[in-house]
Amino acid sequence: MTLVPTPGSGDPSARSTDALPRRWRQLLALSGFAFAVLLLLGWFLSGGNTPDYMATDEDWTTWAGEVGPRSGIGASLILLGGVAFLFFAATIRGTLGSAEPTVRGSGTLGYAAFGGALVGIAGIGMALVNVASATSAGADADPVAIRAVATASAGPYLVAAMGFAAFLGAVGLSTLLSGSFSRWTGVVALVGAVAFLLTFFTAVVGLGEDSAxxxxxxxxxxxxxxxSMATSIAEYRAVATSTREPASGEVEG
Structure with a gap:
């Protein structure tokens, strides 16, 4: 009879995520919560809804003057959140990969999720930095430059949507198949993936105008x-309630 190793068993590869001290693993788990908070703050502090491309120069300079002081802060926060998200994405990839022995395809979905996470966070980081750059001079900036740089942020935004759609789609499917996390989080992830996919059609309607x-x-x-918040808390609790780590020099049985 062939025994399939399960996470936490004596198989070293199954315990690869346990190589770090428990406190470090708890911090890595909480990185998802930190990312969510920083993302929200950065998102709401950024430039918000830009004027239409054909808006007057006065509209563009007024917008830059209003959002300029806070858009730089928003961009800084999203970059900090991106660092936290990269660590969290690696943690999630490990969790999804650990289900591979019992649920075929979980490892592949884990890699897809990690790749999507890289693309998504890079895209939204670039978009908000572009907005901060466009509004850094406030109302004194050249309206033509403001319009050009701010409008160009549509590209990184859609790239972010592409990455996050892949990320949420992969983790949502993996959750429903393997039960790595609560099933309701899988549903939330899939809803988010569909929402991001819908944004792709703005490229058809026109990126310079408001679109549904x-x-x-x-x-x-x-x-x-x-x-991110829900799974971060779940990961933290899983680490906190895991079996006691062997002391330094102690050999596991």
Whole structure:
């Protein structure tokens, strides 16, 4: 009879995530919660809804003057959140990969989630930095430059939507298949993935104008925040209630 190793068994590869001290693993688990908070703060402090591309120069300079003082703070927060998210994404990839022995395909979905996380956080970071750059001079900036740089942020935003759609879609499917996390979080993740996918159609309608498809970004971000907070807490509790680590020099049986 062939025994399949399970997480926490004597198989070293199954315990790869246990290589770090428990306190470090708890901090890594909480990095998802930190990311969610920083993402929300950075998102709401950033430039917000930009004027339409054909808006007057006065509209653009007025907008830059209003959001300039806080958009730089928002960009800094999203970059800090990105660092936390990268550590959290690696933790999630390890959790999903640990289900591979019992649920085929979990490892592949874990890699897809990690790849999507990299693309998503890079895209939204670039978008908010672009907005901060466009508004850094406030109302004194050249309206043509403001319009050009702010409008160009649409590209990174859609790249972020692409990455987060892949990330949430992969973790949502893996959760429903393997039960790595609560099933309701899998549903939230899939809803967020669909919301991000809908934003792709803004490229068809026109990126310089407000589009109903563009509003899919907000529910997508909210789903990402809810999922990150919930799974971060679940990961922290899982580490906190895991079996006692052997002391230094102690050999596991």
């Amino acid at each position: 498809f563009g509003y899919g970004f907000l529910p997508g971000i909210l789903a990402l925040v809810i999922w």
